[in-house]
Amino acid sequence: MKNRSALTRRDAMRSALLGSVALATGLGGPALAADKLKAAWVYVGPVGDFGYSYQHDQGRLAVEKALGDKVQTSFVENVPEGPDAERAIERLARDGNKLIFTTSFGFMDPTIKVAKKFPNVHFEHATGYKKAENVAIYNARFYEGRYVIGQIAGKMTKSNTIGYIVSFPIPEVVSGINSFMLGAQSVNPNVKIKVVWVNSWYDPGKEADAAKVLIGQGADILTQHTDSTAALQVAQEKGILAFGQSSDMGKFAPKTQITSIVDDWATYYISRVKLELEGKWASADTWDGIAKGAVFLPEIKNVPADVKAMAEKTIAAIKSGTLKPFGGTITKQDGTTVKDLDDGAILGMNWYVKGIDDKLPQ
Amino acid sequence: MNFDLHALEAVLLTIVTASTPLLLAGLGELVTERAGVLNLGVEGMMVMGAVAGFAVALTTGSPELGIIAAALAGAALAVPFGVLTLNLVANQVATGLALTLLGLGLSGLIGERFVGQPGVRLPHLHIPGLSDIPFFGPLIFGQDLLVYLSLALAAVVSHVVFRTRLGLVLRAVGDNHASAHALGYSVIGVRWGAVLFGGALSGLGGGYLSLAYTPQWVENMTAGRGWIALALVVFSSWLPGRLVAGAYLFGAVTILGFFVQGLGIGVPSQLLSSLPYVVTIVALVVISRRRGAARADTPACLGQSFVPDR
Numbered sequence: 020m021k022n023r024s025a026l027t028r029r030d031a032m033r034s035a036l037l038g039s040v041a042l043a044t045g046l047g048g049p050a051l052a053a054d055k056l057k058a059a060w061v062y063v064g065p066v067g068d069f070g071y072s073y074q075h076d077q078g079r080l081a082v083e084k085a086l087g088d089k090v091q092t093s094f095v096e097n098v099p100e101g102p103d104a105e106r107a108i109e110r111l112a113r114d115g116n117k118l119i120f121t122t123s124f125g126f127m128d129p130t131i132k133v134a135k136k137f138p139n140v141h142f143e144h145a146t147g148y149k150k151a152e153n154v155a156i157y158n159a160r161f162y163e164g165r166y167v168i169g170q171i172a173g174k175m176t177k178s179n180t181i182g183y184i185v186s187f188p189i190p191e192v193v194s195g196i197n198s199f200m201l202g203a204q205s206v207n208p209n210v211k212i213k214v215v216w217v218n219s220w221y222d223p224g225k226e227a228d229a230a231k232v233l234i235g236q237g238a239d240i241l242t243q244h245t246d247s248t249a250a251l252q253v254a255q256e257k258g259i260l261a262f263g264q265s266s267d268m269g270k271f272a273p274k275t276q277i278t279s280i281v282d283d284w285a286t287y288y289i290s291r292v293k294l295e296l297e298g299k300w301a302s303a304d305t306w307d308g309i310a311k312g313a314v315f316l317p318e319i320k321n322v323p324a325d326v327k328a329m330a331e332k333t334i335a336a337i338k339s340g341t342l343k344p345f346g347g348t349i350t351k352q353d354g355t356t357v358k359d360l361d362d363g364a365i366l367g368m369n370w371y372v373k374g375i376d377d378k379l380p381q
Numbered sequence: 382m383n384f385d386l387h388a389l390e391a392v393l394l395t396i397v398t399a400s401t402p403l404l405l406a407g408l409g410e411l412v413t414e415r416a417g418v419l420n421l422g423v424e425g426m427m428v429m430g431a432v433a434g435f436a437v438a439l440t441t442g443s444p445e446l447g448i449i450a451a452a453l454a455g456a457a458l459a460v461p462f463g464v465l466t467l468n469l470v471a472n473q474v475a476t477g478l479a480l481t482l483l484g485l486g487l488s489g490l491i492g493e494r495f496v497g498q499p500g501v502r503l504p505h506l507h508i509p510g511l512s513d514i515p516f517f518g519p520l521i522f523g524q525d526l527l528v529y530l531s532l533a534l535a536a537v538v539s540h541v542v543f544r545t546r547l548g549l550v551l552r553a554v555g556d557n558h559a560s561a562h563a564l565g566y567s568v569i570g571v572r573w574g575a576v577l578f579g580g581a582l583s584g585l586g587g588g589y590l591s592l593a594y595t596p597q598w599v600e601n602m603t604a605g606r607g608w609i610a611l612a613l614v615v616f617s618s619w620l621p622g623r624l625v626a627g628a629y630l631f632g633a634v635t636i637l638g639f640f641v642q643g644l645g646i647g648v649p650s651q652l653l654s655s656l657p658y659v660v661t662i663v664a665l666v667v668i669s670r671r672r673g674a675a676r677a678d679t680p681a682c683l684g685q686s687f688v689p690d691r
Binding site for chain 1: 387388389390391392394395398399402489492493496497499502590594595596597599600601602604606635636639640642643644645647649650651653654
């Protein structure tokens with residue numbers, strides 16, 4: 020509530036200061052032209068997080084650029100996962116948006132609820148698993164990138180201890196940890212991961228605290244599944260290597276970031292908005308990865324040439340489909356084995372692979 | 382052993398950084414509330430301090446100037462609060478809440494062009510010899526300026542509030558504004574001072590975030606710390622010494638939670654992340670009870686507007 024109101028206030032101020040009400044950003048601008056398609060995005064963090072929400076907003080901007088005056092886009096940022104999300108989404112639907120993208124896992128149930136009330140509005144929910152007639156779902160195979168960085172980390176660690184800062188124990192995060200571990204184990208059987216949950220997607224202070232504690236406990240490489248650049252900056256200060264998250268964070272830690280797992284939503288967003296414009300939108304389930312460019316890793320830096328070559332080979336193998344992170348036989352933490360996981364098993368993952376010491380919060 | 386000591390040092394250093402912003406903002410609010418004014422805008426003033434400190438440090442290259450700017454920005458945001466609640470007798474709770482919203486929005490707007498820029502870090506103190514002592518050196522002689530300032534301020538606030546005439550007037554205004562007024566003290570004037578002081582310290586707390594804790598500017602980077610500081614003030618019964626204990630306890634339990642997770646012994650992380658709140662509240666409530674219920678530390682006029690009779 021607090022955050023959402025803050026945004027309203029901010030936009031009111033922005034409009035006042037710039038003397039303009041024609042700004043497309045923010046909550047429900049005035050309907051300028053009836054023939055324009057109104058599309059809206061809901062973000063869990065600020066667009067300036069330089070991470071997850073930032074990348075979604077880059078996708079929104081790409082839609083504006085590609086489709087120009089056929090669409091009018093808007094966004095709401097800092098929407099907490101929970102009841103507030105439902106109000107934010109409902110308000111966008113009432114404001115005449117015909118296509119609404121809700122971009123965080125925790126918006127899943129709110130999206131489904133609002134979608135029931137507005138059968139003529141199309142919704143798209145990212146990283147969840149509940150579909151409906153007017154709710155499509157989409158996701159990116161982040162775990163493919165995590166396999167690659169796990170391999171690099173496995174090669175580069177000297178203390179055999181990797182620090183992993185995470186947000187919430189949802190399947191996407193858990194499958195990321197597992198994929199990372201499988202990648203690391205593929206090159207280094209002795210590798211250990213220290214997992215720290217900060218229970219927030221976005222709290223630079225806590226992310227930095229967790230990074231410092233992990234480094235103190237002997238981790239010499241950090242990776243994260245949280246959205247700010249704080250951990251990377253701590254790593255740089257302590258002179259160790261780390262990976263970025265969601266966007267290329269190299270500028271914050273040029274000597275530290277090896278690479279990052281970048282989400283590229285632009286292609287997807289443009290294609291979906293186009294379908295809506297053509298009246299061909301239909302509920303769908305899209306899950307692209309490295310092969311289609313939905314996930315990509317910027318140039319690998321700060322590691323020796325042989326490690327870089329290994330990682331590039333792995334990326335190529337994932338791209339061509341010869342390597343599947345969750346292919347083959349996988350041993351779970353409890354000792355049981357599973358084989359060749361299908362998408363459903365990956366999307367619902369709630370167990371750790373063998374070798375991870377952490378207990379999964381239930 | 383070597384490794385353990387290193388881990389312990391990292392934990393202790395992190396506890397200090399995690400506690401300092403809470404202490405700074407809490408001290409400011411403590412003085413404000415001692416004067417009988419409830420300013421719920423701590424979060425907003427903090428975030429304004431964070432953005433102003435970052436912007437000035439980045440453009441001038443001087444983190445020290447950044448600190449000054451952070452304090453000024455916090456105080457500046459307290460000005461509309463003062464005008465509305467003290468001069469125009471608006472409701473303090475509503476105005477304070479609005480101040481938080483204003484601060485969050487305005488800081489986002491001002492900070493838009495600073496997002497994604499690596500910041501300037503407030504340097505750590507380095508005393509040759511002393512700061513190099515293993516373990517104790519960095520902990521005692523190697524903190525940054527604001528850490529020492531926050532602890533010194535706690536001592537100063539404690540002294541001024543309870544041992545000086547100024548403190549007596551401040552408490553009189555907070556406990557019984559009508560009598561203070563009758564005695565000839567300017568209730569509004571004292572409250573203005575307390576509100577500005579509170580704003581400045583909240584701004585410093587925010588500046589600590591963007592200059593020392595995580596030297597960068599991102600929107601909403603205070604992430605609720607202003608509210609925690611507010612709660613700490615109440616639970617510490619408006620006593621500076623207890624506020625220090627509360628802030629450090631909160632920081633310590635937060636960081637120890639991460640430490641325990643890193644050990645991988647499987648304590649549920651949800652429990653660990655709720656622990657700072659539970660432990661701090663329980664601890665402070667227990668201390669307050671032991672001091673006896675008779676001692677009413679709550680400023681009696683807290684949150685009440687004062688209209689001088691003519």
